[in-house]
Amino acid sequence: MSRVRTVLGDVLPGQLGVCDAHDHLFLTSPRLPGQELRDVSAARAELAAFRAVGGGSVVQWTPYGMGRRAAELPGLSRETGVHVVAATGLHQAAHYDDATLGGLRDRLAEVFVAELTEGIGTSGVRAGLIKVAGGFHAVDAHARWTMAAAAEAHHATGATVAVHLELGTGALDVLDLLCDELGVPPHRVVLGHLNRSPDPVVHRQAAESGAYLGFDGPSRAHHATDWRMPDTVRRLADAGFADRLLLGGDTTTSAGRSVHGGPGMPYLLRRVRPRLAAExxxxxxxxxxxENPGRAFAVDWAC
Structure with missing residues (x-):
């Protein structure tokens, strides 16, 4: 039976409730100096605020080596009553130092599989998805390496592969690699940030492949997210792809948290949901x- 692997164990898809399908409780990167998500109390408050507006689950896309704080996640989930799904995987090379990447060179798929089946580090928390990333309008050598490892881990476990698309670009190249070359079924692929490049032709082709389309990171006006999202989503729904669409918040900086005055996780339900509902x-x-997040992240775990 298909289940979603949360930090407190595997649950049925229907138990997720209202799901933020792409967000971050913890995140550190040299590309975001001084904006790290490290504070446990702030993460707890953010989850509680999300719960207060009807939220039931959060899928954290923070991958290997970016400050996931996996050991903190079970306690936060229990205390707030919000299901949390953790990720394995690897982001773009710019988020890591050479020593970290070098240490993973010959064992990346092995690390992914171990974090999905045994746990992240010594935390005992098992990841529930694999997160990787493409480049800007391209799949570079680093992306090919990480996606090959992700595909190997998928074939070993069944886990969904979630992809950061740089500024929303490169979706079709990613599908060519993951699905056509590496054999990952399209319904086990989630494409993130498509709202950042509102190209209806690409969106339609990606949806026709069978992949899930993520519209995440609301409130970023320079990415044309909020004001174009309703029309973009409506076109896909009218074309018969409503069951392929996922919504998320993608809070990546401390200032973006609602507890620090930003939109944060509650924005998805306070502002994005009613705007989409009107459309x-x-x-x-x-x-x-x-329903969509349950299908996207629930798999028949091979382990």
Missing amino acids: LGAELVTRMLT
Whole structure:
């Protein structure tokens, strides 16, 4: 039976409730100096605020080596009543030093599989998805290496592969590599940040492949997210792809948290949901927030 692997154990898809399908409780990177998500109390408050507006689960896409704080996640989930899904995987090379990448060179797939089946570090928390990243309008050598490892880990475990698309670009190149070359079924691929490049032709082709399309990171006006998202999502829904669409918040900086005055996780339900509901109807948006994440991240775990 398909289940979602949360930090407290595997659960049925219907137990997720309203799901933020792409966000971060903890995140550090040399590309975000001084903006790290490290504070446990702030993460707890953010989850509680999300819960207060109806949130039931959060999928954290923070991968290997970027400050996941996996040992903290079970306690935060229990205390707030919000399911949390953790990730393995690897981001773009710019987020790591050479020593970290060098140490993974010949064992990346092995690390992914271990974190999915045994646990992240000594935390005992098992990851529930594999996160990787493409380049800008391209799949570079680093992306090919990480996606090859992700595909190997998928074939060993069944885990979903979630992809950061740089500024929303490169979706079709990613699908060519992951699905056509590496054999990952399209319904086990989630493409993130498509709202940042609102190209209806690419969106339609990606949806036709069978992949899940992530519209995440609301409130970023320079990415044309909020004001274009309703029309973009409506076109895909009208074309019959409503069951392929995922919504998320993607809070990546401390200043972006609601507890620090930013939009944070609650923004997805306070502002994005009603705006989409006015365009698509509340029932359809509810399915996008509940049923779709359950299908996207629930797998028949091979381990």
